Amino acid sequence: MADPIADNIVIIIAVLVIGLAVLTFIELKYLRKTSKGRRIKAAQAGDLPDRAHNAILTTKAISRTLAAAGVVTRDADDLVREAEMARRNRDYRVVIELTDRAKSMLKAEKARHDAMGDLSRLRKASDTEEAEPTAKELLQKDLPPNYIQAKFTISLADERIQVAAAAGRGTAQAEEFLRTARATFETKDYDGALRLAVKSRRIADGEEATGPPAVAAASAPHAAAPSGPPAPPVAPARPARACASCGAALKEDDTFCRKCGVKVERPTTCGKCGASLVADDGFCRKCGTPVT
Structure with missing residues (x-):
């Protein structure tokens, strides 16, 4: 028969071995994790001075560049000075925090500066557009007085004569006034041409003429005697x-x-x-x- 005492001893030893193995595994895993965390923290702690130094240099460079472009950097520069004081006190985490705030401030100031610049350019463009003369103003400035009015009224009188002829009304007198108006226009007497064209249009519309074309033409010296000196046009x-x-x-x-x-x-x-x-x-x- 098997000895029960020996069997119990074997079981106890096996349980102890298994328990010891489990404890060893747990302890090794925890120790390895803790050791890794310590190494990371140590590495980070050793890297902090360099990171703080580089952060100050980078922020200063950004500030100088933006200041040269006209961006306001006063508040950010104050934060950089505080960061330099913190670095001298070995508060490297404070240094990194202050430089990050300074960079964010510089970014916001640059965006505001760009927006103000765009608005200023838009205002200047708007002022230039308002100051520029229109095409009609340039045209009227370059042309003599009554030139456009006379040309328009001659065209209108011709149109009214065609309408009157289509309606069966007599247009001989209106056509004669229109011919005289065109001749006067060619002599650059635009004031006289305008008056004659208005009379032609009125006759075509059925109004009574104030006089025969010869009388009307006599009021325009250029039409009656082209060789005479041109009278200066009078703008109405x-x-x-x-x-x-x-x-x-x-x-x-x-x-x-x-x-x-x-x-x-x-x-x-x-x-x-x-x-x-x-x-x-x-x-x-x-x-x-x-x-x-």
């Missing part, structure tokens, strides 16, 4: 435009007041003869007065 007085809200002077192309911003409404009737106007009329179709 144009109605002044003023803002209905603030009274500021308006230009012909203004749709909003440049002073108070109120929208400028276009007139619906001619200020001289009372004729109705359409949206794109530059001159009155009845009397030739500029629409302002």
